[in-house]
Amino acid sequence: MSKIFWNGGTLLSPVPPAMVSCGTLEKPNIITIGWTGICNTKPPMTYISVRPERYSYNIIKESGEFVINLTTSALVKKADFCGVKTGAKVDKFKSCGFHAVAAQKVSAPLIEESPLSLECVVKQIIPLGSHDMFLAEIVGADIDERYIDSKGKLNLQQAGLAAYSHGEYFALGRKLGDFGFSVRKKKKGKK
Amino acid sequence: MSKIFWNGGTLLSPVPPAMVSCGTLEKPNIITIGWTGICNTKPPMTYISVRPERYSYNIIKESGEFVINLTTSALVKKADFCGVKTGAKVDKFKSCGFHAVAAQKVSAPLIEESPLSLECVVKQIIPLGSHDMFLAEIVGADIDERYIDSKGKLNLQQAGLAAYSHGEYFALGRKLGDFGFSVRKKKKGKK
Numbered sequence: 001m002s003k004i005f006w007n008g009g010t011l012l013s014p015v016p017p018a019m020v021s022c023g024t025l026e027k028p029n030i031i032t033i034g035w036t037g038i039c040n041t042k043p044p045m046t047y048i049s050v051r052p053e054r055y056s057y058n059i060i061k062e063s064g065e066f067v068i069n070l071t072t073s074a075l076v077k078k079a080d081f082c083g084v085k086t087g088a089k090v091d092k093f094k095s096c097g098f099h100a101v102a103a104q105k106v107s108a109p110l111i112e113e114s115p116l117s118l119e120c121v122v123k124q125i126i127p128l129g130s131h132d133m134f135l136a137e138i139v140g141a142d143i144d145e146r147y148i149d150s151k152g153k154l155n156l157q158q159a160g161l162a163a164y165s166h167g168e169y170f171a172l173g174r175k176l177g178d179f180g181f182s183v184r185k186k187k188k189g190k191k
Numbered sequence: 192m193s194k195i196f197w198n199g200g201t202l203l204s205p206v207p208p209a210m211v212s213c214g215t216l217e218k219p220n221i222i223t224i225g226w227t228g229i230c231n232t233k234p235p236m237t238y239i240s241v242r243p244e245r246y247s248y249n250i251i252k253e254s255g256e257f258v259i260n261l262t263t264s265a266l267v268k269k270a271d272f273c274g275v276k277t278g279a280k281v282d283k284f285k286s287c288g289f290h291a292v293a294a295q296k297v298s299a300p301l302i303e304e305s306p307l308s309l310e311c312v313v314k315q316i317i318p319l320g321s322h323d324m325f326l327a328e329i330v331g332a333d334i335d336e337r338y339i340d341s342k343g344k345l346n347l348q349q350a351g352l353a354a355y356s357h358g359e360y361f362a363l364g365r366k367l368g369d370f371g372f373s374v375r376k377k378k379k380g381k382k
Contacts, residue, residue, distance in 0.1 A: 037228025173364020
């Protein structure tokens with residue numbers, strides 16, 4: 001297999017096309033962000049990287065709070081819209097037909113239509129060049145009840161999440177396995 | 192739509208099930224990491240969050256280098272294996288039938304079988320609790336030539352990447368659109 005060398009680029013993928021809501025219930029905004037991920041398990045921590053020239057940048061910097069709303073395949077066109085338009089000119093909740101709902105622990109609102117929202121409190125801001133990285137603790141999760149079964153288990157697969165890879169959006173497709181499947185012994189006599 | 196509130200958790204998804212190679216060509220290791228993402232565009236920067244008790248932690252801390260190798264659906268069982276086993280007991284390259292190949296800019300080797308590898312140099316280590324976050328610059332990318340067309344364009348979709356979501360691995364499925372498709376005008380007279 002022959003390799004071609006390119007200079008460094010942001011080619012890690014897939015990443016989550018997350019809709020980040022910020023501001024207040026009265027004046028909410030949304031910015032779609034692919035530069036996000038989990039960076040700690042205990043306490044649960046995430047980050048979003050935002051260009052200082054973006055409209056949401058100062059809102060998040062001043063409030064110290066935001067909400068990450070996961071994007072499904074059905075919502076991906078609206079997520080794309082929230083990534084290319086600016087809240088300085090467009091009311092994105094109104095344009096997308098989204099409903100802003102009060103969060104439990106932060107003043108930034110949730111997007112009701114998202115299956116899962118993570119309430120985040122900024123702990124540190126790290127300037128890196130084009131983007132500033134907002135490191136944040138995840139202080140709560142708001143989950144559409146239809147994805148939690150009678151035993152209290154979250155069935156996130158049923159939400160139909162979307163992924164972002166090298167400028168393209170994809171539906172999550174075929175399930176390939178679950179964590180640890182490579183070393184798990186199969187139960188005898190069962191499928 | 193009714194929401195159920197949970198305490199904070201690491202429920203952001205999908206994330207990349209990245210195979211991170213480290214060490215040297217002579218003594219390479221692999222650790223699979225979902226806690227990674229892009230955090231800056233210029234210069235291109237990424238991070239990996241690693242528990243200090245993991246075998247790869249000291250290797251990466253001491254060398255200040257690692258390589259992120261993307262995982263395809265075909266490689267996902269091996270990626271899972273590299274996430275649950277420890278390099279202290281297992282030669283993961285050998286067990287997986289992977290080949291370690293010299294990188295261009297770092298001493299950590301690539302996994303030849305991965306379609307795309309990102310060579311990374313650590314810039315900062317941030318302890319966050321269970322994990323330490325290694326912030327790194329992406330100094331090079333090694334791409335399987337079969338995914339670069341005659342015009343020099345990268346067709347990453349053809350590689351068949353895998354995603355990780357809430358403990359499960361998925362193939363990327365149906366393409367839903369590309370960045371900006373929500374506001375792009377359709378060309379008249381063309382499909």
